[in-house]
Protein backbone atom coordinates (compact mmCIF):
# COMPACT_ATOMS: atom_id res chain seq x y z
CA UNK A 1 0.00 0.00 0.00
CA UNK A 2 1.18 3.50 -0.72
CA UNK A 3 -0.55 5.17 2.20
CA UNK A 4 -2.67 7.23 -0.20
CA UNK A 5 -6.41 7.47 0.47
CA UNK A 6 -8.46 4.75 -1.17
CA UNK A 7 -10.53 6.17 -3.96
CA UNK A 8 -11.19 4.70 -7.37
CA UNK A 9 -9.05 1.57 -6.97
CA UNK A 10 -10.90 0.54 -3.81
CA UNK A 11 -14.29 1.05 -5.43
CA UNK A 12 -13.22 -1.05 -8.39
CA UNK A 13 -11.86 -3.73 -6.07
CA UNK A 14 -15.06 -3.71 -4.00
CA UNK A 15 -17.19 -4.05 -7.12
CA UNK A 16 -15.27 -7.10 -8.28
CA UNK A 17 -15.07 -8.77 -4.89
CA UNK A 18 -18.82 -8.33 -4.36
CA UNK A 19 -19.68 -9.73 -7.79
CA UNK A 20 -20.92 -13.29 -7.33
CA UNK A 21 -19.15 -16.04 -9.17
CA UNK A 22 -21.60 -18.31 -10.93
CA UNK A 23 -21.13 -21.38 -13.03
CA UNK A 24 -22.17 -20.28 -16.50
CA UNK A 25 -21.75 -23.37 -18.67
CA UNK A 26 -19.98 -26.67 -18.96
CA UNK A 27 -19.34 -29.02 -21.84
CA UNK A 28 -20.95 -32.43 -22.00
CA UNK A 29 -19.35 -34.89 -24.40
CA UNK A 30 -21.77 -37.08 -26.28
CA UNK A 31 -21.82 -39.58 -29.12
CA UNK A 32 -24.86 -37.77 -30.56
CA UNK A 33 -24.95 -34.29 -29.00
CA UNK A 34 -28.25 -33.27 -30.53
CA UNK A 35 -30.06 -36.40 -29.35
CA UNK A 36 -28.38 -36.30 -25.95
CA UNK A 37 -29.29 -32.66 -25.39
CA UNK A 38 -32.85 -33.35 -26.51
CA UNK A 39 -33.03 -36.33 -24.12
CA UNK A 40 -32.03 -34.17 -21.15
CA UNK A 41 -34.21 -31.21 -22.14
CA UNK A 42 -37.20 -33.48 -22.60
CA UNK A 43 -36.77 -35.29 -19.30
CA UNK A 44 -36.18 -32.10 -17.32
CA UNK A 45 -39.02 -30.29 -19.06
CA UNK A 46 -36.73 -27.61 -20.47
CA UNK A 47 -36.96 -25.78 -23.76
CA UNK A 48 -35.53 -27.53 -26.79
CA UNK A 49 -31.73 -27.33 -27.00
CA UNK A 50 -30.27 -24.28 -28.70
CA UNK A 51 -27.58 -24.85 -31.30
CA UNK A 52 -24.49 -22.68 -30.98
CA UNK A 53 -21.72 -23.71 -33.34
CA UNK A 54 -20.90 -27.33 -32.56
CA UNK A 55 -22.84 -27.21 -29.27
CA UNK A 56 -26.41 -28.06 -28.36
CA UNK A 57 -27.17 -26.11 -25.20
CA UNK A 58 -29.70 -26.98 -22.52
CA UNK A 59 -30.32 -23.99 -20.29
CA UNK A 60 -31.38 -24.43 -16.68
CA UNK A 61 -33.37 -22.01 -14.53
CA UNK A 62 -30.24 -20.63 -12.88
CA UNK A 63 -28.94 -19.81 -16.40
CA UNK A 64 -26.28 -22.51 -16.35
CA UNK A 65 -26.04 -24.10 -19.77
CA UNK A 66 -25.00 -27.68 -20.45
CA UNK A 67 -23.36 -27.54 -23.88
CA UNK A 68 -23.39 -30.94 -25.57
CA UNK A 69 -20.67 -31.55 -28.13
CA UNK A 70 -19.59 -34.49 -30.25
CA UNK A 71 -17.04 -36.67 -28.48
CA UNK A 72 -14.12 -37.37 -30.77
CA UNK A 73 -12.55 -39.89 -28.44
CA UNK A 74 -13.71 -42.33 -25.84
CA UNK A 75 -16.25 -40.74 -23.53
CA UNK A 76 -15.41 -39.95 -19.95
CA UNK A 77 -18.53 -40.63 -17.95
CA UNK A 78 -19.54 -37.65 -15.83
CA UNK A 79 -22.19 -36.95 -13.21
CA UNK A 80 -24.76 -34.16 -13.38
CA UNK A 81 -27.13 -33.51 -10.50
CA UNK A 82 -30.13 -31.20 -10.66
CA UNK A 83 -31.89 -29.61 -7.70
CA UNK A 84 -35.61 -29.57 -8.41
CA UNK A 85 -38.83 -28.78 -6.58
CA UNK A 86 -41.09 -31.54 -5.28
CA UNK A 87 -43.50 -30.85 -8.16
CA UNK A 88 -40.70 -31.01 -10.72
CA UNK A 89 -39.49 -34.25 -9.17
CA UNK A 90 -42.94 -35.76 -9.70
CA UNK A 91 -42.96 -34.63 -13.32
CA UNK A 92 -39.41 -35.72 -14.16
CA UNK A 93 -39.69 -39.02 -12.32
CA UNK A 94 -42.98 -39.60 -14.13
CA UNK A 95 -41.18 -39.14 -17.47
CA UNK A 96 -38.42 -41.54 -16.39
CA UNK A 97 -41.02 -44.15 -15.56
CA UNK A 98 -43.14 -43.47 -18.66
CA UNK A 99 -40.07 -44.04 -20.84
CA UNK A 100 -39.29 -47.21 -18.90
CA UNK A 101 -35.77 -45.98 -18.15
CA UNK A 102 -33.77 -47.81 -15.54
CA UNK A 103 -33.35 -45.83 -12.33
CA UNK A 104 -31.71 -46.28 -8.98
CA UNK A 105 -31.77 -44.79 -5.48
CA UNK A 106 -27.99 -44.70 -5.37
CA UNK A 107 -25.08 -43.72 -7.60
CA UNK A 108 -23.57 -47.22 -7.43
CA UNK A 109 -26.74 -48.66 -8.99
CA UNK A 110 -27.19 -51.15 -6.16
CA UNK A 111 -30.78 -50.12 -5.42
CA UNK A 112 -32.69 -50.43 -8.72
CA UNK A 113 -36.28 -49.34 -9.24
CA UNK A 114 -36.50 -47.10 -6.21
CA UNK A 115 -35.67 -43.60 -5.04
CA UNK A 116 -33.90 -42.28 -1.96
CA UNK A 117 -35.08 -39.91 0.77
CA UNK A 118 -31.79 -38.38 1.79
CA UNK A 119 -31.84 -35.13 3.75
CA UNK A 120 -35.63 -35.29 4.06
CA UNK A 121 -36.17 -35.00 0.32
CA UNK A 122 -36.27 -37.31 -2.65
CA UNK A 123 -33.57 -38.30 -5.10
CA UNK A 124 -33.10 -40.66 -8.02
CA UNK A 125 -30.37 -41.57 -10.51
CA UNK A 126 -30.57 -42.63 -14.13
CA UNK A 127 -28.29 -42.59 -17.15
CA UNK A 128 -28.34 -40.56 -20.31
CA UNK A 129 -27.78 -42.24 -23.71
CA UNK A 130 -24.00 -41.85 -23.26
CA UNK A 131 -23.92 -43.38 -19.81
CA UNK A 132 -23.53 -40.08 -17.96
CA UNK A 133 -24.97 -40.34 -14.46
CA UNK A 134 -27.93 -38.02 -14.03
CA UNK A 135 -29.56 -37.25 -10.70
CA UNK A 136 -32.44 -35.18 -9.44
CA UNK A 137 -32.75 -34.21 -5.79
CA UNK A 138 -35.29 -32.10 -3.97
CA UNK A 139 -32.86 -31.15 -1.18
CA UNK A 140 -29.20 -30.29 -1.57
CA UNK A 141 -26.74 -32.74 -0.01
CA UNK A 142 -26.63 -32.05 3.71
CA UNK A 143 -30.13 -30.59 3.67
CA UNK A 144 -28.89 -27.06 2.93
Ligand SMILES: [Fe+2]
Nearest residue numbers: 079080081135
Ligand atom coordinates in the same frame (compact mmCIF):
# COMPACT_ATOMS: atom_id res chain seq x y z
FE1 LIG B 1 -24.68 -36.50 -6.89
